[in-house]
């Protein structure tokens with residue numbers, strides 16, 4: 001929730017937890033990640049930037065993984081950092097592959113939905129491609 005100046009004044013951890021409960025299978029999927037790094041080789045964004053924070057597993061573990069670890073009790077700074085990862089470093093192209101079936105795009109898509117529920121989302125009008 002934001003004040004009239006657009007500053008964040010609260011985060012609804014109960015609402016976040018309800019959304020986490022809807023996708024509890026993601027918690028299991030993330031616990032299966034063995035940090036092998038194979039998915040990195042299939043992410044065009046990582047291959048182009050070599051930014052360690054743009055590997056698919058890093059983005060998943062530091063968005064939905066973070067929300068599960070903190071049981072929804074995240075800070076505004078956590079939300080802003082998540083935003084930069086899941087919008088700024090992923091386009092949901094679906095190209096990443098995980099041999100044990102961790103679905104990074106679906107994980108990041110749900111992390112975006114949770115961010116939106118807290119009033120945080122990409123403002124495409126501010127991007128160079130925006131209107």
Ligand code: SF4
Nearest residue numbers: 033034036037039098
């Ligand atoms: S390929 Fe799968 S198990 Fe390996 S780091 Fe990526 S998400 Fe984790």
Ligand code: SF4
Nearest residue numbers: 043090091093094096
């Ligand atoms: S969906 Fe995201 S993480 Fe997967 S290949 Fe595309 S940009 Fe990379």
